[in-house]
Amino acid sequence: MSIDRPESSNHPRLLFSVDGTRYELVRKLGRRSNGELLLARRRYAKGPAGSVIIKRLSRPVSETQKQRLKEEVQLAYRLDHPGIAKVYQLVLHGGLPYVVMEYVEGRSLETVLSVTAMRQRPMSEAFVCHVVSEVADALHHAHTRTDEHGRPLGIVHRDVNPENIRVGSSGEVKLVDFGVAYSLLPGREATTAHVLRGDIAYASPERMRLERVDHRSDLFSLGLVMLELLTGKHLFDLEDVEQAVQASGPVSATVTEAHCEEPSWVPIAQMAARIQRFGPEDVERATQGISVPLRAVVHRALRREPAERYQSGLELRDALREFLVVRGRSYGRPEAAREVLVAVKEAELLRESADVLEPDVFPEAAPRREEH
Structure with a gap:
């Protein structure tokens, strides 16, 4: 196929x-x-x-x-x-x-997540470390760009999510689509107040509060992707988080005034409530079964306050690469390509039909279900 x-x-x-x-x-x-x-x-x-x-x-x-x-x-x-x-x-x-x-021939992480859901087993920790460290390195490059006079461009991708990360057929990892990125380029069109661009399911708390964001917002989004790859579940799909949200009352007036530029798989008020009220204890529950050093990385990436997260993509990249070194794992493009291929073949064996998992290179996002 x-x-x-x-x-x-x-x-x-x-x-x-x-x-x-x-x-x-x-x-x-x-x-x-x-x-x-x-x-x-x-x-x-x-x-x-x-x-x-x-x-x-x-x-x-x-x-x-x-x-x-x-x-x-x-x-x-x-x-x-x-x-x-x-x-x-x-x-x-x-x-x-x-x-x-x-054109990046390969599969998006959205497809990889679909494959792991079908076979009911997530990708290896080594795969996740490789992919996320590569994206963190790419983000660091974007975050640190300057203009002709050496002034920071202040680039923030604002849409880091599984659909915008691709694993090529040779194991290369590519971040795509800067179409909703923020920057300080002269003459840029400012985003309308109270409009959230990109996939809000991976938005940082500060973005959901309609505050001005910086590069650390992208790192939070990448942390959500990392957790989903490791566990097969989105943090805000967890039943405990949902119960806490329902018991905590209405969201702020600022959030109720906001609206999404693109359709979302969950109402904006509900997502805002989830992301505003989650805490370290929710991340702790979500990471049960993950190795202790990697749990620490996820915890730091998903801190509510930007100052408590990794302060650069380079810092997150190095933490993940150090994890692989300490574990004595040699893991790179060939291993990543092979693991994706094996995962797809395992999922194919479990499928009842021969439909293509991902018919398009960048498919139009379908509404996501509340439960995986």
Whole structure:
């Protein structure tokens, strides 16, 4: 079975052509608030073809949408890290902007989580340490970018979640989609007050309070991803947390005024209540069965106050790599690729049908269930 591979077509549809290079539609992948995603084949006048992802705006197009897409490209041009999917160019065609991006053949962590749920066993601690340390390193690169004068750009991804992290077919780990990122780039379009962009299921407490966030908000989101990979459960799906929320009364007025830019699998007020009232004791219950040193890492990553978390992606990366060294584990891309492949094959054996687990490279997010 092939997952996330381009489909062949005898009659490819030309999207546009630039300097003799043709971009042909393979299939539509879904919509997000910041554009429609397409899988395309790039054919050079002379030379082999390759696959790319293309983001375009759907009609009707507002000036705000155009500005956001241009900002995404301007920001992406300043990021040069092997753990961040590249943006190649911005093309204007038929009055619409198209962004041509790197195609990462492999699987998203959303798919990996689906696979582990099907086989009822999470990925190994070594796999989680490898993946999360690679993402932490990529985030550190983004968080520390400066402008031409050495001034910090203040980049915050704001949408670190399993769908935006991909494990390539060779085990490489890539962070994708800076479409809702915050930065201090001149002329950027400010987010409207009381609007939460990105997946709120992985938002930090300060984001849910509609406060100004910094890079440590991304590290909290990554901590939630890490916990979910280790346990197979989202922290705020835990029954004990839900019972505590129900007993603690209504949420603040600020939260009730907020709304999400994209549909969420849980109402915003309910998610805000969960994230505002969780504590170390909830993380402790969630991490039962995880090795003690790794539990300490998760605890620190998921502290409510930013000052108590890891203060940089580099610090989190080093903590995870030290864990692997102390355990005497040599774990890298080959091992990660092999473990994902084995997990998929195990899940396939348990499936009743032969449906593809993830038909799209970046699928449109489906509503998530309250229970895993």
